[in-house]
Amino acid sequence: MSIDKLDLQSPDLVNENFEKLASLFPNCVTESSDGKAIDFDLLKQELSHAVIEGNRERYRLEWPGKREAIVTANLPTTKTLRPIREDSVDFDDTENLYIEGDNLEVLKILQESYFGKIKMIYIDPPYNTGKDFVYRDNFTGDKEEELFESGQIDEYNRRLVANPETSGRYHSDWLSMMYPRLKLARNLLTEDGVIFISIDDNEAHNLRKICDEVFGEGNLLGVIANINNPKGRSDDAFIATAHEYVAVYSLDISKASVYGFEPEDKVIKRYNKTDCSGLKYREIDLRKTGDADKRSDRPDMFYYFYTDPNSLEIIEVSKEKRANDLLEIMPVKDDGTDGRWRWGFITAKENVGELIVKYMPNREIWGVFEKDYLDGRPPLKSTSSWTHKDVNSERGSEQMVDLGFDKETFSRPKPLGTLRRTIEVGTIPKEKSIVLDFFSGSAGIAQAVFELVGDAKRDLSFILVQLPEQTDEKSEAYKVGYENICEIGKERIRRAANKIKEEKRAKAKKEGMFTDFEDTQDYGFRVYRLADSNMQDVYYRPQDYKQETLDMFADNIKPDRTPDDLLVQVMLDWGLPLSYKIEQVMINGKQVFKVAQDSLFACFDKGIDEAFAKEIAKEKPLRVVFRDNGFASDTAKTNVQQLLKQLSPETEMKVI
Numbered sequence: 309m310s311i312d313k314l315d316l317q318s319p320d321l322v323n324e325n326f327e328k329l330a331s332l333f334p335n336c337v338t339e340s341s342d343g344k345a346i347d348f349d350l351l352k353q354e355l356s357h358a359v360i361e362g363n364r365e366r367y368r369l370e371w372p373g374k375r376e377a378i379v380t381a382n383l384p385t386t387k388t389l390r391p392i393r394e395d396s397v398d399f400d401d402t403e404n405l406y407i408e409g410d411n412l413e414v415l416k417i418l419q420e421s422y423f424g425k426i427k428m429i430y431i432d433p434p435y436n437t438g439k440d441f442v443y444r445d446n447f448t449g450d451k452e453e454e455l456f457e458s459g460q461i462d463e464y465n466r467r468l469v470a471n472p473e474t475s476g477r478y479h480s481d482w483l484s485m486m487y488p489r490l491k492l493a494r495n496l497l498t499e500d501g502v503i504f505i506s507i508d509d510n511e512a513h514n515l516r517k518i519c520d521e522v523f524g525e526g527n528l529l530g531v532i533a534n535i536n537n538p539k540g541r542s543d544d545a546f547i548a549t550a551h552e553y554v555a556v557y558s559l560d561i562s563k564a565s566v567y568g569f570e571p572e573d574k575v576i577k578r579y580n581k582t583d584c585s586g587l588k589y590r591e592i593d594l595r596k597t598g599d600a601d602k603r604s605d606r607p608d609m610f611y612y613f614y615t616d617p618n619s620l621e622i623i624e625v626s627k628e629k630r631a632n633d634l635l636e637i638m639p640v641k642d643d644g645t646d647g648r649w650r651w652g653f654i655t656a657k658e659n660v661g662e663l664i665v666k667y668m669p670n671r672e673i674w675g676v677f678e679k680d681y682l683d684g685r686p687p688l689k690s691t692s693s694w695t696h697k698d699v700n701s702e703r704g705s706e707q708m709v710d711l712g713f714d715k716e717t718f719s720r721p722k723p724l725g726t727l728r729r730t731i732e733v734g735t736i737p738k739e740k741s742i743v744l745d746f747f748s749g750s751a752g753i754a755q756a757v758f759e760l761v762g763d764a765k766r767d768l769s770f771i772l773v774q775l776p777e778q779t780d781e782k783s784e785a786y787k788v789g790y791e792n793i794c795e796i797g798k799e800r801i802r803r804a805a806n807k808i809k810e811e812k813r814a815k816a817k818k819e820g821m822f823t824d825f826e827d828t829q830d831y832g833f834r835v836y837r838l839a840d841s842n843m844q845d846v847y848y849r850p851q852d853y854k855q856e857t858l859d860m861f862a863d864n865i866k867p868d869r870t871p872d873d874l875l876v877q878v879m880l881d882w883g884l885p886l887s888y889k890i891e892q893v894m895i896n897g898k899q900v901f902k903v904a905q906d907s908l909f910a911c912f913d914k915g916i917d918e919a920f921a922k923e924i925a926k927e928k929p930l931r932v933v934f935r936d937n938g939f940a941s942d943t944a945k946t947n948v949q950q951l952l953k954q955l956s957p958e959t960e961m962k963v964i
Contacts, residue, residue, distance in 0.1 A: 311949055312962045314881045314933065316843055318416040321382040369517040373484040381488030385416045386843075388877040389836035389886070390869075395798055397805070402832030403769040403887035404754070406801065408794045409838020411746040411773045415492040417838075420883040422771075426496040427741035428734035429503040430753060432722055433489075435552075436482040436511045482511055483518060489746065490522045496744065500565040501558065502529065504730040506722070508552040515555055523557040529564060531555050533693045534726060536701040554694075554730065566733050568687030570765070579682040591677040594663065595639045596650045603639075603646035610648050611656065613637040613665070613676050620665040622676075625657045637665065637674045649676075690733045698725025708750065711803040716784040718750040718796055727756035731766065740767045742887075748772035751797035754833070755804035761829055762808045769830065769887060772797065798835065805831035834886065842869040842877050843964070863937055865964070871912045875901050878910055878933050878964065896920045906930055915940050921948040925955035936963040 329346055330337050333354050338347045389407060393399050396406075407414050493503065503523070507515045520528070532554040540548025558564035579588040595601075596609070603610045614624040614634040623634055630636070639647040649656065656663070668675050697703075703723035705715050731753075735741045745753040751772055760766040776792040779785045790796045809827060816825035844864050865874065879886060888904040898913040898920060909929040911920075917940040924932060932952065939945035952959050 311936075311945070313936070314878060314962050314964050316388070316841060316877055316881050316964065317386040318384045319419050320384045325382075369483075369514075369521060371480040371483050373480050374487070377484040377487040378491075380412070380484075381491040385413055386841040387413050387417060388839055388841050388873075388880065389414075389417060390839045391872050391876055392835040392837050393872070395835040396833060397802060398830075398832030399834050400890050400892075402830050402834055404757075404830065404833040405769075405771045405836065405886055406748075406751070406754075406794075406798060406833045407771070407773045407836045407838070408776050409773070410775055412489055412492070413838055414773045415489060415496075415746060417880055418771075419492065419495060421880055421885050422496050422742075422744075423883075424496070424498055425742060425885070426744045426771075427498050427501050427739070428731065429493055429497065429501070429744045429746075430505075430727065430730050430734070431493075431503070431745060431747045432506040432749060433486060433747045434482070435508045436478070437508075479511070479514060483514055486515070487518050487522070490518060493744075493746065494522055494559065497559040499560060499563045502564055502566060502734045503557050504734060505555045505557075506534070506552060506726075507555060509549070512553050512555075519555060519557050523559070527558045527561045527564075529556040529558055529561065529566065530692055532690070534699055535693065535695045536699055536723070536726070538695075538700070554726075556733075565736055566690075567736050568689045569729065569732055570687060571682075571685065575688075576682065579680075581679075583679070587681055587683055589679045589681045591664065591666070592680050594649050594651060594656075594676045594678050596648050601641065601647050603648050606648050609650075609652055610639060610646060611653050613656075613663075615665050615674075622660050622663060622665065625653070625660065627653060635665070635674060637676055640673060642671070651678075687732075690729070694726075694729065696725060696729070699723055699729065700725075704752070707752075707755075708800070711800060711807060713796075713800070713803075714784050714788065717788070717790070718785065718793075721750040722752050724752060724756050724759070727752050728760060731756055731760060731768070735766055735768060737765060738767060740769075742769055742771060744771045744773075746773040748774045748797060749793065751800045754797075754801045758804055758808050758829075758831065762812060770833075798833075801833055836876065836886065839873075842866055842873050863935075865935065871899060871901070871910075874912050874935075874964065875903070875910050879903060879908065882908065882931060882933075884908060895923050900924075902929075908933070910934075912938060914938050916948060917944045918947050918951060921951040922955065925952055925959070928956045929959055931960045931962070933962050933964060938963075 326344075326346065329351070330344075333346075333351060336347045336351045336354060338345055389409075391399070392408075396402075490503075497503065505515060505519070516528075516531070533551045534554050535551045537550050540550040542548060579590045581589050581591065583589060596606075600606065611625060611627045612629060613622055614626065614630055614632065614636055615622050617633075617635045620635075624630070639649050641647040651659070662679050664677050664679060666675055666677055667673075700723060701720060703725060704721040707724050708718060708721055709715050731743060735743065743753060743757055748754075751774070754770055754772060757766075757768045757770045761768055774794050774797055776794040778792050779790055779796075785796060790799070808829075809831065812827055812829075813825065842865055844866060875890070876886065879888070884903060884907060888907065891902040893900050893902060895911075896919060898911050898915070901908075901910040903910070906927060906929045909924060909927065909932045911924075911932075912935050914935075914937075916934050916938050934948075939948065949961055952961050
């Protein structure tokens with residue numbers, strides 16, 4: 309009896325798309341020299357009400373290399389992630405992830421475990437200024453010589469290549485780099501998810517076009533002008549640039565959820581009244597002012613309040629003028645003509661308790677005011693222009709210095725104000741959410757997340773991805789020991805966590821709560837590093853090996869791989885989030901990894917037998933995985949499978 313094997317590679321998106329099309333349009337399935345294929349001419353006809361007579365001109369973005377970019381996004385990968393416990397903090401319990409490696413490969417690897425699970429993505433990709441670098445993407449081969457020959461790496465094993473303005477493929481190379489990454493990132497967003505992308509004028513126009521294609525033009529939420537240099541760049545030839553952009557797209561605009569900003573101190577000071585319950589509020593005139601404030605503009609919003617002249621209690625709200633001894637109040641414009649209220653008639657009748665009557669001596673009339681409470685106040689909706697001081701570019705370097713870094717350690721890190729504001733708009737308070745940044749640079753997003761969680765404004769975890777780009781040997785970063793950008797990012801996360809912990813302790817001590825202070829915030833992060841598969845090549849391509857060669861692979865797992873390594877690849881293949889809690893226990897003398905309690909049991913020890921299977925069955929895990937050659941014998945392998953079916957029928961068993 310055969311046992312299912314995990315395939316240990318990312319989803320084949322081409323095959324998945326083929327199957328979906330075949331199920332919708334079976335008449336469009338045909339055969340070619342390479343096997344089954346889609347008749348695209350016939351498919352075009354199926355999707356059109358008119359007769360299709362060949363190619364027509366149409367509005368769309370094209371560039372040399374676009375087809376290759378689409379293929380690149382769809383190609384599966386057998387690469388995996390290896391855990392680096394020594395660089396991690398609180399590895400077994402934290403939900404935060406830091407991944408070292410090329411973000412295109414990492415995005416492919418995350419497709420199953422994080423499909424539809426990321427609430428917000430923020431990226432600050434290369435702006436293509438002519439002085440920065442872009443990635444070379446061509447994953448048709450995995451061997452180093454193939455990578456070199458295809459131009460993916462140079463003689464110094466570098467994945468990043470310069471892209472000067474003089475290049476004949478200046479814009480095309482940037483587009484080919486961004487397109488597959490955005491295409492894969494889209495798959496990870498939740499139904500109400502959003503993506504924020506920082507960019508400047510060099511590629512803002514092209515970014516809009518590829519995002520319109522990948523996310524859909526109708527899913528654009530807005531483009532923010534981020535005023536990060538109010539004085540303007542003095543080296544600009546004609547107009548001093550004072551801003552960059554943040555493009556914001558949703559997966560589905562009909563389901564998108566965004567928030568906004570909490571009121572600033574100058575706004576909070578306006579709430580200078582306190583009710584009998586101790587709640588703060590301010591008084592807002594119920595009379596409409598500004599545009600469309602005349603009675604004729606909204607006749608239905610003109611009505612009368614009748615108030616006891618002694619107690620000033622509102623007795624009646626009426627559309628009709630009454631003849632009585634009560635105080636009559638109606639909306640009157642400054643010129644003495646009839647105005648209108650801000651509330652509709654029904655709203656006013658149902659919320660009389662939230663209104664107060666006051667005499668306005670400057671206008672010599674009585675007015676009705678709304679009690680606007682600070683508690684429960686809706687957030688300030690983000691505008692399309694951020695002029696806040698905390699988004700100024702200079703703040704980014706200052707904040708690195710505050711953590712003890714030299715100012716020159718990292719060039720132009722994004723200021724925390726910009727990062728925090730994107731998260732405040734893109735996530736919702738009290739909703740547990742994941743924030744992804746796959747161009748993470750100095751890891752500023754991690755610090756922004758820590759701060760927002762520490763301020764009790766959000767319930768967040770993060771996933772950061774960064775290529776371990778080498779630092780220049782002449783740079784300040786290299787001189788103090790940071791050989792690549794990832795080392796800077798990881799150290800920033802550690803220092804930011806310590807800074808926030810110290811600030812919270814100091815605040816608790818100042819408020820006299822130090823003895824009862826308990827900080828349960830997650831300050832940890834798991835470090836993973838992109839690597840070739842844990843499996844020997846024969847695992848994926850057995851047809852390429854002869855029988856006498858197969859004897860060399862008695863074990864299909866590479867000899868330098870640990871149980872920790874195998875567990876990660878199994879979790880990814882089974883679609884389990886890498887943030888799940890991991891426990892290590894001993895059962896019948898064998899090491900067992902328990903992932904998220906009973907979600908997965910994994911044992912990669914040798915000598916698996918019936919007695920061990922009985923002990924595992926008592927726990928009734930949802931999934932269990934062993935090494936294919938880890939059983940005591942072929943008979944034991946069959947018996948273990950049968951025992952699990954009998955004693956724990958809900959358990960799914962697989963091998964690698």
